[in-house]
Amino acid sequence: MTETAPTTSTPTEEPAFEAVPAQAQPLDVGQDRQWATLAHLGGVVGALPSYVIHRVFADRGPFTAQESREALNFTLLPSIVVLAGIVLSLVPAVGWLFSVIAAVTWLWLAIASVVAGVKVNRGEPYQYRGNTHLYDRIVASRD
Secondary structure: OOOOOOOOOOOOOOOOOOOOOOOOOOOHHHHHHHHHHHHHHHHOOOOHHHHHHHHHHHHOOOHHHHHHHHHHHHHHHHHHHHHHHHHHHHOOHHHHHHHHHHHHHHHHHHHHHHHHHHHOOOOOOOOOOOOOOOOHHHHHHHH
């Protein structure tokens, strides 16, 4: 029987660790338009998508910053109305009225969000008619 001597392994050169930059990279034009479009289209489900997009991507793309803020300002009040309508629809005798108000408000919000999303996807900035700028007022009152 022959025994083999243990071989000593030579340390292999591993590539140096490359850290991820601390600052997020700016969005290119296509990504900027994509996130701006998604901020508007997210209005179909309420104000949360535009809020998240605004908080995450506003510093990375000017078009996304502008359009996500516009979408958030517009969708915040109707989202509150829809949620209040859903809660108040549980009230006996008048609940049906609040359900109708919530449904009509959501339908209006969904249609306006899709129209805005289509315009923004073409690269055109969009401003909603009747925008209350509620988010801007809330932010200004906290400062």
